[in-house]
C-alpha cells in the first residue's frame with residue numbers, strides 16, 4: 001500500500017475555452033494534513049473540483065488508494081470515501097441543522113438511526129451543531145455554518161476529507177476552535193487536504209504543504225520548513241511581512 005492516499009500527475013483542466021490547470025503534480029500522504037496554498041486565482045479550488053470530478057481533467061492522472069479516478073463521476077468518487085466541503089459550504093438554510101446532517105448521512109432515515117457515538121464526537125468537536133440542532137441552518141453565523149459543513153462531511157467515516165478555505169471570513173476566536181477541531185480530526189486518523197489563505201492557520205495545522213501558482217504546484221515540502229522560511233513564503237505567497 002502506497003504512503004500516498006491521493007496522487008495527481010500532470011493534471012490539466014480546461015473550463016470552457018480557458019486552460020486553468022497546467023500540469024498539476026500533487027501527493028497527499030496517508031494520515032497527514034496537507035495544506036494547499038497559493039495566491040487568489042492560483043487554481044486551488046479548480047484542483048479540488050477536478051479531484052471530485054466536478055471538472056474533468058483534460059490530461060493527466062488522478063489516483064486514490066491506487067485506483068485511477070480521473071474519469072469517474074462525482075458520486076462514484078464520493079462513494080470511494082472522499083468528502084468534499086466546497087467554498088460555499090453547501091448548507092441548506094431552510095432546513096434545520098439536524099436535517100442538514102441527516103441528508104449527509106447516507107444510511108440513516110432519521111436522527112435515531114445515525115451513528116450516535118459519532119454524533120456525540122461531532123458535538124464535542126463543534127458544540128454549535130448540538131446547540132442549534134433543531135434550528136434552521138440559515139440562522140447560524142458564518143462560522144457556525146462552516147462548522148456544520150465540516151460536520152456534514154464527517155457524519156460518516158471517510159478516508160479523505162477535502163475542505164476549501166474553512167477559515168474564510170471567520171473571527172480569530174472561531175478560527176482557534178476550527179484549528180482545534182481539525183487537530184482532533186487529524187488524531188482520529190483521517191487524511192485531510194485543506195485549502196487555506198491564512199498562513200497562520202496553515203502553519204498550526206499543516207504536516208505537508210503544496211503551493212500553487214498559475215495552475216501548477218510550484219513548491220512542495222514540509223509545512224515546518226516553509227513556516228520557518230519567511231523569504232520563501234514571501235516569494236511563493238507574496239505575503240506582506
Ligand SMILES: Nc1ncnc2c1ncn2[C@@H]1O[C@H](COP(=O)(O)OP(=O)(O)OP(=O)(O)O)[C@@H](O)[C@H]1O
Pocket residue numbers: 015018020038039040041042043044045046047197
Ligand atoms: N467557472 C469558471 N470559468 C472560467 N474561469 C474560471 C472558472 N472558475 C475559475 N476560473 C479561473 O480559474 C483560475 C483559478 O481559479 P480557482 O478558483 O481555482 O483559484 P483559487 O486558487 O481557488 O483562488 P481563490 O484563492 O481566490 O479561491 C482563475 O483565474 C479563475 O478566474
Ligand SMILES: [Mg+2]
Pocket residue numbers: 044045046087164
Ligand atoms: Mg478558491
